Amino acid sequence: MSGMSKIVRTISSIVFPLIIIYGLYIISHGHLTPGGGFQGGAVVASGCAMILVAYGSIWTINKMKEKNLSLLESIGAICFILLAFFGLGFGAVFFNNFLVGSNFLFGTIPYFGSTIADINTGGVVPLMNFAVGIKVIAGLFAIVLVMAHASSTKEGKK
């Protein structure tokens, strides 16, 4: 897949940071507002897919290797499972929310009912959101990138 015209490339490089910021906002506020790791990761990955369509797969694969993406995805998966096993170690059971109520990180407990959004709540949930977000970003973008690159090299041979 080769790149598109200069107008499309300029507009997409203007819009790209806004999409990335919006997706990271959805990931990091997953325990306060609707959304979470999967949804925000899908938003960021579709922004990356827009860059891939605008600039072409050869330019994109020179910037971001597929090997690094799969490494990033594995890091996200390992962080997620490690947090679950920390629940087994520090708490009582697998997937125990051991950080809630402590004074360490994300430990505040909100009052019952509709309260003012405090980012420092949630215990393990925001950390798991970050892990799943990294995993979904890298995974979805790796799928799109590998498919686009394979189809472009096949077209070039013909």
Added chain:
Amino acid sequence: MSKRNISAVVFFMIIAVFFVFSALMMHPFGVPEETDMDDEIIKEAQNETGTNNGVTSVVFDYRGFDTLGEATVLFTAVAGVIMVFRRLKQ
């Protein structure tokens, strides 16, 4: 009409009767029959998990195993796609 068409008509009529009966037997919208689990989660989610978003507290805390399965499905999908297209590139 051939025998095949008649059997298809009979089959679709059975399915239509099944759908109509299941639509008539459905309980009214917004009135669940068993509400114990919902009430428990709505009452305790903010105190137990500290999240203001009840859905995320269910997905990542109460039903963590489900999210682990979803993550495994995504991981398997990515691994399969990368494997297939790496073979195709060479």
